[in-house]
Amino acid sequence: MAAPIGQPRVRLPAQVRAGEIIEIRTLISHVMETGQRRDQAGAVIPRDIIRRFEAKFEGETVFAMDLAPAISANPYIAFPFKAERPGRFEFTWTNDAGESRSATQDLRLA
Amino acid sequence: MIPRTNTTRRGVLALAAAGAAISLLPVPATAQLSAGAQAAVDRVRNNRTAQEGRITLRAPPIAENGNTVPIAVSVESPMTAADHVARIHVFADKNPTPDVATFHLTPACGRAQLDTRIRLGQTQDLIVLAEMSDGSLFMTRAEVKVTIGGCGG
Numbered sequence: 001m002a003a004p005i006g007q008p009r010v011r012l013p014a015q016v017r018a019g020e021i022i023e024i025r026t027l028i029s030h031v032m033e034t035g036q037r038r039d040q041a042g043a044v045i046p047r048d049i050i051r052r053f054e055a056k057f058e059g060e061t062v063f064a065m066d067l068a069p070a071i072s073a074n075p076y077i078a079f080p081f082k083a084e085r086p087g088r089f090e091f092t093w094t095n096d097a098g099e100s101r102s103a104t105q106d107l108r109l110a
Numbered sequence: 111m112i113p114r115t116n117t118t119r120r121g122v123l124a125l126a127a128a129g130a131a132i133s134l135l136p137v138p139a140t141a142q143l144s145a146g147a148q149a150a151v152d153r154v155r156n157n158r159t160a161q162e163g164r165i166t167l168r169a170p171p172i173a174e175n176g177n178t179v180p181i182a183v184s185v186e187s188p189m190t191a192a193d194h195v196a197r198i199h200v201f202a203d204k205n206p207t208p209d210v211a212t213f214h215l216t217p218a219c220g221r222a223q224l225d226t227r228i229r230l231g232q233t234q235d236l237i238v239l240a241e242m243s244d245g246s247l248f249m250t251r252a253e254v255k256v257t258i259g260g261c262g263g
Contacts, residue, residue: 021220063213064214065214068210070228071228072229081219082220
């Protein structure tokens with residue numbers, strides 16, 4: 001059984017002007033089990049990580065990241081975006097089992 | 111002089127925000143990489159020559175807790191449709207597996223600057239490769255010292 005993919009948290013700046021390059025900060029709760037650790041009986045704890053993050057704006061992929069076990073638990077990812085028009089972001093995190101969790105957020109321009 | 115830092119999560123974040131992470135000086139690319147890291151770098155290079163420059167890697171020069179080391183990578187680029195950073199690869203020379211992350215960027219990003227937090231099993235070099243939209247390749251390498259390794263027992 002894959003570990004749960006926790007609540008995603010995404011933060012956009014409160015005030016965004018057209019043309020501004022903003023930083024989008026994301027965090028998701030996840031153990032990011034490396035596959036290197038052993039349990040008390042000495043058995044390897046199987047790898048179970050978020051392996052892919054994808055950010056879409058108005059349906060188009062604008063940024064993505066492939067994650068390895070070397071990404072810390074509760075992956076934090078911050079990336080830039082040039083805000084030219086208002087629209088909707090969809091952020092998706094996918095684990096080794098292919099299960100995913102998404103969050104949406106609207107970009108409004110001042 | 112090494113400033114004493116506290117290792118709580120809040121402390122690490124506050125330090126990162128306060129700019130405690132500094133731009134690491136690149137180490138000469140001549141030193142031998144581990145077999146795993148060399149293979150990973152060669153896969154990305156795909157017979158291309160990696161140039162120096164353009165990449166800035168920011169991280170604490172000494173990470174007390176290898177379980178969560180904040181890193182920031184930026185690459186100089188106009189980020190236009192014709193000329194942008196397509197992918198940034200990060201490898202850790204001496205982790206059990208060298209792969210850390212691959213970032214896929216588009217002109218919609220506006221600039222090439224990423225932040226994340228990584229695990230480092232021991233003191234080692236980080237290798238960053240940036241692939242441009244025209245196929246050119248840039249590389250840098252810098253050492254992060256780790257007090258307590260981050261790969262679990």
